[in-house]
Amino acid sequence: MLQIDLWKRVMIALVCAVGLLLALPNAFYTQVEQSNDAEAAIVAADETPERLEVAGQWPSFLPSGLVNLGLDLRGGAHLLAEVQVSDVYEARMTAFWPEVRIALRDVRGEVGTFRRQPSPADEIRVKLSNPDGLDTALRILRALATPVVTLTGAGANDIEVSGQGDIVTINLSDAEKVASDDRTVRQALEIVRRRIDEVGTREPTIQRQGADRILIQVPGIGSASELKDIIGTTAQLTFSPVVRxxxxxxxxxxxxxxxxxSLDEEGLYYTVESAPVVTGEELVDAQPSFDQNGRPAVSFRFNPAGARKFGDYTAENIGSPFAIVLDDEVVSAPVIQSHIPGGSGIITGNFSIEESTNLAVLLRAGALPAELTFLEERTIGPELGQDSIDAGKIATIVAFVAVLVFMALSYGLFGIFANIALLVNVGMIFGALSLIGGTLTLPGIAGIVLTVGMAVDANVLIFERIREELKSGRGPARSIDEGYSKALSAIVDANVTTFITAVILFVMGSGPVRGFAITLGLGILTSVFTAIFVTRLLVVIWFERRRPKTIEV
Known part of the structure; x- marks a missing residue:
């Protein structure tokens, strides 16, 4: 009959208490956020009396997780960048030239001497001194081709080799260009994500748009130009031999x-070999440090392959200058004094501490494979975000009050029980968002407003069913028990179908659509819990104390 075991009552109360406790920090958002930032700074060995005082603003024994505010609520920076995928073609051909040179050197007796000719960025042209060796050169160079590893490029090779007279031409195939474009954008997307994560911003939106564009939205950052400084630098580091x-x-x-x-000396230019000895892709770590004179610098360390190449070159070229090139500017060109084993070194220059720190972040996150061109940039101020928050608050409060009044007028005391459960429901939604580190956006607020309306649907089904049982002549206890048990299947069916829709929106959507799907999905779970368990517990406790002979629903 109408009863709930003690352990079930304890579990229901415990779940509600935990959900509301997790939501509590959001009621003191600014205070808790300042405390969390101070705690992070203290952990990073930057402990000061001021930060200790700020960190103590929020008790350490209470949860401190917050719902992250999206760009439309908090303000921040919005960028739309286009990846210059064609830049990779030249780098690819430059890196391929040593292989071509070695392959032709092995058959020099048939092709004669050879020399690379000026050519477009995406091809290599080689002139042979013996035109009769053209067929041999074509055969040898075509053997260097490798299959394109994509579904669309199945059966195609990465290069196409042709020849006429004494000129051999090597081009990237169309299939390889398509595959290269896709790889370049994916790599740029991942590196942008790493660079922004290194800065420690909360819940950025970084996603691909179209074939070669990337959308970047970072809440809480000062301006679009600040964001461009973080991600726009290509940071391509190479270690190249100096010719003169x-x-x-x-x-x-x-x-x-x-x-x-030269980066430091205006008017000084270095001629370096295009094919570097080691590149920044072989770096495994980069940290800001100081040189032997106490000036800011960046220390670095290569992976085993890079360390071996770096060590071999320094051993064989003692006394020769060696250029450290960053984004086509020579940072420094020291003379190799001795063999440098171990694959570690230091980059010196006229850096400030901030510049050396930023350079270390860029190198550690990796080099962008191609230049980013910013097609659109916007700085969304916190005033606009506050307007959005205020509008969301008004919409939520109006919906909330309307639902509370409707339930109280329609169902009396039972409506008040449903209203209490609704308040707990909204608190649990914010508790769940805080627990998973979710981001709240304007569409997310719309999802909460929709949940407020949907949350009472289950109670309406239950209460209407209780009315029907009372009209059929059953007693109060029996009517309440039957109302909950018989309405359960309809409640589950309705909410499961909506939850499936929310899951599909989350999987297939992006950005604002996902924000809406998250709050809608969490709202469905919490509303079903509060309708089936919380309101029933309130009704049972009331019924056990009053033992009414008749009830009005």
């Missing part, structure tokens, strides 16, 4: 070389 240095900005570097300016 001079002051002529128009000097011809020669085939296989490139002319790059």
């Amino acid at each position: 240095q001079g002051t002529d900005a128009n000097a011809s570097p020669g085939v296989g070389n490139k002319l790059v300016p």
Whole structure:
């Protein structure tokens, strides 16, 4: 009959208490956020009396998780970037040239001497001194091709080799360009994500749009220009042999070389080999540090493959200059004094502490494979965010009050029980969002408003069923018990179908759609729990104390 075991009562009360306790920090949002930031700074060995005082604003024994506010609520930066995928073609051909040179060197007796000719960025042209060896050169170079690893490029090779007269031309195939474009955008997406994560911002939105664009939204950051400084630097680091240095900005570097300016000394230019000895991709760590003179610098460490190449080159070229090139500017060009084993070193220059820290972040996160062109940038101020919050509050309060009044007028005391459960329901939604570190956006607030309306549906089904049982002549206890048991299947069916919709929206959608789906899905779970268990517990406790002969629903 109408009874609930003690252990079930304790479990229901415990779940409600935990949910409301997790939601509690959001009622003191600014205070808790400042305390959390101070705690993070203290953990990072930056302990000061002011930070200790701020960290003590919120008791350590209480939960401190907060619902993250999205860009439309908190303000922040919005960028739409286009990845210049064609930049990778030139880098690919530059890296491929040493293989071509080695392959042709092995058959020099048939092809004669060979020399690389000026060509577009996405191809290599080689002139043979013996045109009769053209077929041999084509056969040898075509053997260097590898299959394209994509479903759309199945059966195709990554390069196409053709020849006419004494010229051999090597191009990237169309299938390889398509695959390369996709890899480049994916790599840029991941590196942008790493760089933003390194800064420690909360819940950024980083997603691909179209074939070669990336949408970046970071709540809480000062401006779009600040965000561009973090992610826009390509940070391509190479360690390249120096051919010569001079002051002529128009000097011809020669085939296989490139002319790059000095970062520190204006008017000084270095001619370096285009094919580097080691690249930043082989770095495993980079940290801000100081050189032997106490000036800011960046220490680095290579992976085993990079360490071996770095060590071998320094052992074989003692006394030669060696350029550290960052984004086509020579940071420094020290002369190799001795063999450098172990694969670690230090980058010195006229850095400030902030610049050395930012450079370490960029190198640690990895180099962007291609340049980003920013097509759209917006700084969303906190005033706009506050307007959104106020509008969301008004919408939620109006919906909330309307539902509370309707339930109280329609169902009397039972409606008040449903209203108490509704208050607990909303608190549990915020508790669940805080627990999972969810982000609340305007569509998310819309999901909560919708949940407020849907949360009473289950109670309406139950109460209407109780009315029907009372009209059929059953007693109060029997009517209440039958009302809950017979309405259960309809409640479960209705909410399961809506929950499936929320899951599909979350999986297939992105950005605002996901925010709506998260709050809707969590709201369905909490509303079913409060309707089936919380309101029933309230009704049972009331019934056990009053033992009414008749009830009005």
